[in-house]
Amino acid sequence: CVHGVMALSTAGYESIMVNCNPETVSTDYDTSDKLYFEPITAEHVVRALESASDGPVEEGVVGAGAGTSAFGWKGGIGTSSRLLPESLGGYTVGVLVQSNFGGILQIDGAPVGVELGRHAYSAQVGSAQVGDANDADAQAPDYDPRADEQEWGSVMIVVATDAPLSDRGLERIARRAIMGLARTGSFASNGSGDYVIAFSTANRVRRSTIGGVHAVDDLSNGSISPIFEATVEATEEAIYNSLFKAITVTSNGRTVEALPIKETTDILRRYGVIR
Template structure:
């Protein structure tokens, strides 16, 4: 367990009502190891009734289709897709086609949102194999149930701290005394640094960390610090785009807890949105739209939930990942026995059983 707040029943972004997640995994031949993950932020027509949203850029070395309109309107009008770096444009085109097939759509321009991380170490992303079939599979199979994690969908070929990473998710439930809201996070990891889990120096003790070659004056720099991460934060709290900007920034704090320092070659992006039906305003109309909005004072519990859920989502991506190999290279899963030894040594396991309300 990470932190002090309880998880939702699924410990996934789908604990936030209305959110659905689907994957399409593509493993073919000796060098195709990739996929696409779809996050559908709510029911109904997202174009006619978009959800409030915001995008925060921790470090902007990446390709994120649809970014500027999110920040201009403070709204999300399509599902969010995650995929490989050179697949974003074909995925965006397929997403556009899928949106036009939804009930209530006419001949409008639409702003597909597609993020990415680079899986080129094991995947031939220049082959551009993510298109109509893969995107439609991810979207049409998206569900509100458990979310597959690790080497699946957009996480097939990605890493975390030079071990195999991928897709991870987690959630936090706030008690009624703190608002009673849910926060869910889904990540696509592909970044480096010095892995820390619940404060335990895992990367240092297992001998895998950024700048090891220079610090030990041996070997060749393998650029373990570089890479990217996409973080998607959902909540059912009634929030404006401005408030979601504040929430999105806190996801970076959860990322930092894991040992990342957002390197120069990293694309670190956070998309945050609210699923609360009372804040989904119609796209058209001349009358003022009145919606509930939390006070600034009420935001702090959501910040805490976002930090904890982001941190744990990253850990879950690492724990659930399996080794992936191709003719291009290999991403090895973290050795779980060694990892557990380090965690036990530093006493960071079973916090949920050891924490006492009276202490």
């Protein structure tokens, strides 16, 4: 629907987008001239809580991840977590992502996107690294962001931890999740509405609405850095998992291919990432 609206805009038409689904967030308000969506009600919240379950989270082309793409390949849902040793607090950090963005895919430093020939600005720089003007095609077409699917999309990242963090501390770890996103090759393009939500499950951070003065636990600044590292690592790995678990999808006459596993692992071996 986004590309349809963009085509209408290019043709000079105004557009109104109506989303018939309840929506908690929207990452692109400026594609259409007006946007309407169903509000979240108390019944929706109760239904979500009652249907929630524990155990492993299904990854890949599931839920909202069914219509996403990342780095030009099929994206989806991905998860990862880190458990800190007791010497660093013993806290757990879990990350869930919905990968939907562009960039130049790299895995542990290996330029996978460049090697596979599918990445942002590939038509302008060919197989050369971005900035390597000597190898770029002098006849490359001018860049048109509206025609580049990797310019658009928005990754959604949820960070959960049992560390007793205040809203300030949670905002700080949310910012570190973006560092994990950058490790994968994203540069947060102009058309990308990436965002992070972070929360703590620690009961000791809850604020009471009754009584007078009350105390809450709040992890000190000097003890939060290990959680930063865990957040960066888990975010990076969750994005890779979303790609490796995805499958090729065809819908409405459009096919989005899954990341080719064999070719990718061959590249990783060639660059010494795996053996």
